[in-house]
Amino acid sequence: MPELKETRGFQYLENSRFDRTSIQNLQRPAIARVETFKRYSPITSIPLPRTWSLDEERITLLLQNRRSLRKYSKEPLNLEHLAFMLWASQGITGQAGNYFFRATPSAGALYPVETYLSAHSIEGLAAGLYHFDVEHFALDRLTDQDKAEEVAQACLNQKFISQAAVVFLWTGVFRRAMSKYGDRGMRYILLDAGQICQSVMIAAEAVACGGCPVGAFYDSELNQLLQIDGEEESILYAASVGRKLEPGIDHRP
Numbered sequence: 136m137p138e139l140k141e142t143r144g145f146q147y148l149e150n151s152r153f154d155r156t157s158i159q160n161l162q163r164p165a166i167a168r169v170e171t172f173k174r175y176s177p178i179t180s181i182p183l184p185r186t187w188s189l190d191e192e193r194i195t196l197l198l199q200n201r202r203s204l205r206k207y208s209k210e211p212l213n214l215e216h217l218a219f220m221l222w223a224s225q226g227i228t229g230q231a232g233n234y235f236f237r238a239t240p241s242a243g244a245l246y247p248v249e250t251y252l253s254a255h256s257i258e259g260l261a262a263g264l265y266h267f268d269v270e271h272f273a274l275d276r277l278t279d280q281d282k283a284e285e286v287a288q289a290c291l292n293q294k295f296i297s298q299a300a301v302v303f304l305w306t307g308v309f310r311r312a313m314s315k316y317g318d319r320g321m322r323y324i325l326l327d328a329g330q331i332c333q334s335v336m337i338a339a340e341a342v343a344c345g346g347c348p349v350g351a352f353y354d355s356e357l358n359q360l361l362q363i364d365g366e367e368e369s370i371l372y373a374a375s376v377g378r379k380l381e382p383g384i385d386h387r388p
Contacts (some may be wrong), residue, residue, distance in 0.1 A: 139309055140366060144321030148369065152354040153291075199342045204345030205295040207377025212300035214259040216342040217252075218272075220376070223338035224303075224331045225250055225269050237269070239330045242323035247311035248331055249368065251361050253302040255283040256377075264360065282360060289356035290349050290373060299346075299375035303335055306363060307371045328372040339376050346376040 139145055139277040153161075207240045222238065225246070229236040241247070252266035252274070254260050262281035286304070287297035297303055305328050312327075313320035332348050340345045350372060357373075358365040 139313065142313065142318050142321075144313060144318040145309065147321065149368065153351070153352050154355055158353075179358050186335055197337050201303045201336055201340050201345040202345065204377070204379065205347050205375075206380055207295075207298055207345075208380050209256070209374075210377070211256040211379060212344065213342070214257055216344065217257055217260070217301060219342060220303075220335050220338040221250065221327060222272070224334040226266065226272065229271065235270075239316070239327070239334050240326050242312060242320075243315055245311045245315065246327070247308050247320075247324045248327045248371065249306045249308060251277075251304040251306065253282050253286045253304060254300075255281060255297070256303070277362065282370040285360060286357070286373075289360065290352040293349070293351070295347070296349065296373075296375045298377070300344075300377040301375075301385045303332070303346075303374045303376065304357060304361065304370060305372045306361065306368050308368045309369065325371065332372055335374055335376065342380055344376055345379050346374050349373040349375065 140149075224239060225248075226238050227235050228238050236244060246269075250269075252265040252267065254262055254265060256262070256326060260274070261276075261279050262283070263279045264277040264282050266277060268275050283297045283299075283302070287293060287295075288301050290296050307324040307328065309321070309324065312324050316323060336346050336348070352370065352373060354370055355365060357370040361370070363369065
């Protein structure tokens with residue numbers, strides 16, 4: 136198997152990165168649009184029940200109410216709630232032999248995705264950048280400087296990101312998956328990141344918060360902020376999270 140940077144999986148990632156220069160001249164391929172819903176006609180269609188007699192009202196409401204949220208209350212996020220979101224996304228939930236299982240699945244139980252946080256407004260936690268230590272369920276402080284504005288600038292200058300209580304930043308450690316699965320390992324890494332993000336979004340909804348997944352960013356700028364090289368490990372995905380605005384209150388500046 137070719138070394139990491141020579142694989143098709145890594146080259147795909149390399150060729151789809153954004154930076155401030157290339158994005159100005161970005162040429163999107165002329166791919167024709169398709170309809171949002173796929174329909175078969177004529178064909179027998181069996182309607183499904185829209186209500187179900189399950190004792191799962193809580194999770195139903197969480198899934199029903201989840202929406203991408205870009206406006207947040209200025210009220211700080213509770214550290215306990217942040218811990219719950221981290222546990223729900225990558226917390227260890229079991230063990231079999233030498234394998235530790237987490238709240239979200241991963242091909243081969245390899246877990247190539249790392250979680251970083253840009254903490255901006257968390258009760259009991261200084262603003263700054265952190266790495267989530269899954270093994271010890273702790274946060275490693277990388278810097279004690281608030282990087283909310285820099286993270287927002289690196290995410291294509293999207294202002295709402297700087298106003299969130301916390302921004303989750305997910306990276307891939309490519310060798311963890313690709314040393315076993317080769318090029319297809321890159322697909323598994325991206326799938327892992329998506330599953331982790333969705334778990335954070337549902338967990339955020341459970342604690343009266345909301346979030347917005349973010350896939351648009353300048354890769355090298357976020358990599359530099361996280362002090363990672365962009366080759367062995369690189370940014371994959373992000374999500375802002377904050378408390379929801381209270382209904383009926385005018386939050387305009």
